[in-house]
Amino acid sequence: ATAETSLSLISSLIANLPPLPQVPGTEPERAVLDSFRIAIAKFVVEALPSLTVEQVYNGVDYGKKGVDFTIALPRFRLGGKVDEHAKKVLDKFQPDDWIENVVHDKNFLHFTCRTPTLFRLILSQVHDLSQKSEYGTNTSGNGKKLVIEFSSPNIAKSFHVGHLRSTIIGAFLTNTYKANGWDVTSVNYLGDWGTQFGLIAVGFEKYGSEEELEKDAIKHLYDVYVKVNADAAENPDVKVQAASFFKRMEDGDESALVNWRKWRELSVQKYIGEYERLNVKFDHYIGESLVGKEWQDKALEKLTEMNLIDDHEGAKLVNLEKYKMGKAVLRKKDGTSIYLTRDIGGAIERYEKYKFDKMIYVVGAQQDLHLSQFFKILELMGFDWANRLEHVNFGMVLGMSTRKGTAVFLNEIIKEAASVMHDQMKKNEEKYKSVENPEEVSQEIGITGVKIQDMAAKRINNYNFNWDRMLSFEGDTGPYLQYAHVRLASLTRKNPELLPLPPPGQIDTSLLTEPSARDIAFLLGSYPDVVKTALKTHEPSGVVTFAFRLSHAISSAWETVIVKGESDIEKARARMWLYLCARDVLGAALRLLSIRPLERM
Ligand code: ARG
Incomplete structure (x- = not known):
């Protein structure tokens, strides 16, 4: 239709x-x-x-x-x-x-x-809008533009849990704004600039291998970085060389930039594949390196005019003590820029480019001060859009390690999730044998487990990373939700004699008389409110809670609201329709959370 x-x-x-x-x-x-x-x-x-x-x-x-x-x-x-x-x-x-x-x-x-009205309207609506993947969406944000920045790992450094949380929450917010009618541009702001690249350049001469680089740029650059850091700790010359190399990069010396450019490109290529496994996409890969000098300089000028700059042995500091935000370095002695200045310039450039109604930064609470500093500076500079910037923060994750040790790369996290899940599935031999592609399925369920654990509580809470708990089929876990979806999806395979279902207008919903059927329908009807609330709160936990409530309601209906074995075929069809609508809505909620719902497991 x-x-x-x-x-x-x-x-x-x-x-x-x-x-x-x-x-x-x-x-x-x-x-x-x-x-x-x-x-x-x-x-x-x-x-x-x-x-x-x-x-x-x-x-x-x-x-x-x-x-x-x-x-x-x-x-x-x-x-x-x-x-x-x-x-x-x-x-x-x-x-x-x-x-x-x-x-x-x-x-x-x-x-x-009125129960018959409730069933008829809700199920018809779910049915119709699900066909266009639109159930739950609204148009409140039409005409509004969001820029959202998330994930933002540092090239040549580790991908830590903070980056993982930013990725998961950022993907959820991207989907949520879209579902509420916003025009969304998502960006990954790579840490692809800074003195560490001087270090890597120095280290690469000694430890670099083109072959290793082609194989896995993320890992190789990290290895080089670790080694050259150790050298630097023993030999101060290394640091001096690194700093002067980075200065050449900042000055635009092409010979200093060729390798860096390749490292960046290869790392991005690798990341794109890994994000794809997480069902996450970015419209643009930007980064600290791409922020122009112009606005960074202007910021310093303007703040100097306003008497907000202190000189400290040649370094420039902005004094925000009046605002209880301390002092922060804006420019180093040797004139090279730093993280904070690049953020100021970057925000201005993004506004020029997108004229956004809102820009969200999904960054851990450890950087609360940094974000409030640069938001404040933009406000002091007189940009009236400074109040359109929003920091969506989150707490820490404690104890994420793999069985081999601490995870430092995104692909290690994904691999570990898949392999722990795979072991878990193998425990049930009979079921395991019936799965066609256990490797893929275990990776998908494993990732679901990680995501659900991450989004189950309020963002700001810290939590303990626990593989066993998050990957169990019992309790409120990701695997449980995937299982609930698979069970609903299997209905059509298991009851071909009821198919095709008649068009919505000809299904007799008055045959749905059980209170548990009504509970399900009412929950389905409430999903559009869940999507609206998610926009207001920026909390994925509300959607996770909804997915569990719905799954529990369905699981308590299975015994009484049966499809297979119901002799009244019209009744069986009405029930099947209800369950298929539930499948669509559970699927929509999972997709909003960036999870790919499974059809079989
Ligand atoms: N690359 C930074 C880090 O790993 C995160 C960037 C956050 N975004 C920003 N605009 N400062 O700590």
Whole structure:
């Protein structure tokens, strides 16, 4: 179906129900629970006309267990007695095809949606929008531009867990902004500049091998770096040579730049492949090396004018003590630039290029001070867009190591996840034999385990990296979610006699009578809200929680809401439809988290 026809299918279902007012910011044709909330607001306003539909709409919350929606009356500051207001609503209430019941309990009014309407609308909507991979999306960000920077490892240094977290959270945010209608440009800001490249250049003459470089640039450059660092620790000349080499690079000396350029290119090529295994893509690989001199110089000039620069034996420091952000070096004695200056120049260039409405930096909380310093400097320089910059930070990961020792490269992390998972799967021999491509599957589940563990709690929390826990099929883990998806996906393979399912309008959803079926449908309906909340909070944990709630709801339905063995074929089909919708929504939630849902395992 095309966009036109699917939207109009939902619209025409809605058009056959009691008419509802429009509320700004709602999109019933994408999130049909909006309509139920509007219906509730409409009832309340009919009884309490001093309120507006929009006001009440914003006060409609999800209810506790067994209740669809709840309103806390005191929030409307109506004056007088809550009981009297509640009574007015109850007296006036007429059940209709949207809302079937309201109950008063102390400060609250609890509403129940009409079950047949709920099933029909939610399942039709999931069905239609999933075909275009659009279920859960909204258009609130249309016309807005986001630039998001994440991952940003340093060439020739290790890829640490901080980079891994930035990659995982950054990919999630990229997907989330897109799902909320934003135009998103993702960039990887490589640490591809700085004195360490002087060191590597010196070290490469002694330890470098073109062959090793071609084989695995990331690893080879790291090895050279470790060796030359050891040399530098013993022989101060090495550092001097390195610094003068880097100075030549900064001055644009072509002979000093040829090797560096190749190292960078080969490392990027290698990274692209590894990110692809993580299901992560960047629109652009930029880096510290690409930041122009111009704005770095201007920043220094401007700050000098403003009397914010201290001279310390030739080095230039910006004094932000007034803002409780200490002092920070902007330029070294020998005139070479540093991390902070490049960030200032880089932000200005990105604004010139993209005119973004927002730019996000996904960087660990260890760099909180650094980010607030350069945001502050941009503000002091008078850029009115400085308030569009946002630092999305996160806590530390403790104890990530492989069985061979500490992991320093991304490919080691991926390999270890795959191999621990592979061992885990082999424990169940019978099942293992039925998997066609165990290597691939274990890598995918392994990566899912790493990602889910990383996103399960609030970003700012530190956590302990634990292979066994994250890769278990029991408990709230990545493998558990993949298993839940596979089980749903297997329904079509296991019940070919029910296929093809009739078109949505001909499936009899009134045959779905079990409370656990209703729970599933309601959860499916709430997914568009999960996507909106993720944008507000920048927290993947809400989406992870949703995926687990949905998986648990499905797993408690399997026993009673059976498909295989149900003799009433129409009933079996209605149930199958429900489960296939659940598969689509669980799949959408996993994809939002940058996970590739599996069809078989
Ligand atoms: N390459 C840096 C590091 O590994 C992270 C870069 C963060 N982004 C930025 N714009 N400073 O520590």
